[in-house]
Amino acid sequence: MGSSIETLVNKEYQYGFVTDVDSDTLAPGLTEEVVRLISSKKAEPEWLLEWRLKAYRRWLTMTEPHWPNVKYPPIDYQAARYYSAPKSVKPLQSLDEVDPELLATYKKLGISLTEQKMLAGVAVDAIFDSVSVGTTMKEELSKHGVVFCSFSEAVHNHPELIQKYLGSVVPYSDNFFAALNSAVFSDGSFCYIPKGVRCPMELSTYFRINAAETGQFERTLIVADEGAYVSYLEGCTAPKRSTNQLHAAVVELVALDRSTIKYSTVQNWYAGDKEGVGGIYNFVTKRGKAHADAKISWTQVETGSAITWKYPSVILQGDNSVGEFYSVAVVNNKQQADTGTKMIHVGKNTKSTIISKGISAGEGQNSYRGRVQVLPKAEGARNYTQCDSMLIGNKCGAHTFPYIEVANNSSMTEHEASTSKIGEDQIFYCKARGLSTEHAISLIVSGFCREVFKELPMEFALEAQQLLGITLEGSVG
């Protein structure tokens, strides 16, 4: 690698914003009292409180997992605060008060002025009323019987659906972080698409407008009834900062017979400074259950967080169900990511595809961890896994941990892996055509990720590509 790349790798990436939140905050520590308090503040029904308490008690018996290939100092769970209701966000008066770096990033991402304001916590003028946009969308959705609301609202308005499906894919006992989330989750989103309905819009714009209030222990539940279709977009390309270092979200997807859920994520949480100080620990449990002839497709672009621990998975429960995982994970500086997927083939003729692209720069460590499990009854199951790593510079690392277990002999799995370095020759070739080093790297990396980007909803694919460019421009090259 030439010195030019090294220099760019060492360049600083600056962004972030913290809104001034005047909140109603509990004292630190986690006890049964705290769990009860959270539930009562939300006026939850008894059964949900019971569920939280069971989760809490289970959590007490569990230990934090240390098998991921990431290193961090011990987390003191009793030092964290578990409830903090944003009472009033003091809005800034104009964009002039916002970190110019952040605005520059928004601008590069092509985010509209109004949205920039919403994301940065600036008071929005009368021309644009987010509530009315939200309402228009909600009206359109409810015409089709689609329910899309906050988790807390759903608990009150659709208790039967929540009670039926909450924990049906990720039980509270699933793992340490899922148990913690189940005990103390703050809020999140709920989405229900009725039988045979094709959700009339990408659930994206709406989400982004609301994205600024993402919590620390988020809970998302999406249910697609028989024959339904939904494309859901989580997150935002705009960098987001959080005052909470530990994030442990749970996402459950239920795809009933013949339905399709496409779940796309762009994660750009604050990654910390060059030394990794202050970045988010993102420990997420995401899983979907696909019933007969259903399809669940996860697409993720992960560029943020100091530590990412995340394995969006699919239980291919029904015959002929399909699971897909398309992932781009970028690490830079001291970022660490241990991410991948699990495809559990239960039904006959189930199919799964895994395309993982890991990019490591700086001193970043990127691990792909995937498990393909074919159970005895999953006759004729198929899996295709392709796992490519790209290294930028000499100080980063890429690791792959594929586990394949096949318990019948009518199934086929195929695994391909590659590791490449961005070559000086590739960069020079681009430069010899007039492209800067930064532009060259962004182009080469986008090309490397193309198979994943093409799975994202169109407008978002462009944003993700730009995001990658910007991330690399600032932090890699």
Next chain:
Amino acid sequence: MLKIDNIHARAGEKEILKGISLTVNAGEVHAIMGPNGSGKSTLAQVIAGHPGFEVTSGSITYGGDDLLDMDPEVRAQKGVFLAFQYPVEIPGVTNAYFLRSAYNEIRKANGQEDIDPMDFLDLMEKKIKLVDMDPAMLHRSVNAGFSGGEKKRNEILQMAVLEPKLAILDETDSGLDIDALRVVSGGVNALKRADNATIVVTHYQRLLNYIVPDFVHVLAGGKIVKSGGKELALELEAKGYDWLVDAA
């Protein structure tokens, strides 16, 4: 346009160019010939700015400016173009997108706006005919899985689109069959103008039947051992390089 003055260059510890001087004026075509390993590609790469070579002494000016002081992309933006002997593959990036990015970078450097994508398509349609390339190639990844000949044609397509002032073709002829050679050199000739110049690096005199040089230089052991007119190429064809290399 280009003035190379007593250039010495090395890769690592190995000195490859040992004092080369060459002046190229607008409107001229120069051919650089010589045996394998004599330093032809190194000279081409040094002009384009490859970071793998260190210029230890001598100077190069381009349009009166110090070329060695410019980053490779700046050289390209100012009209220097190298058709690579071994074009590089960029998986996942389409040829069309790559070309448009390059085209827009050069426009930007000249204070112009990005080209309208539709206008660019029109431009491509015209240029692609010049090199007789299948338009489907535009939507394939840059050079990935291209045959040797396709890669060379693709270099000429890039040249046709970017319209450089100084084009250096490094063994663009090797690996081409006669038909392809005719097409490629036809393309090069079509782009020739009074205000641009071409340096053709080649191993064989064959190409010079199609691209007629004003000057021929023989490079051996990192030095220009002989210069002459186009008839020198014919002499080399008949006598080989040995008599020159031995003399040097």
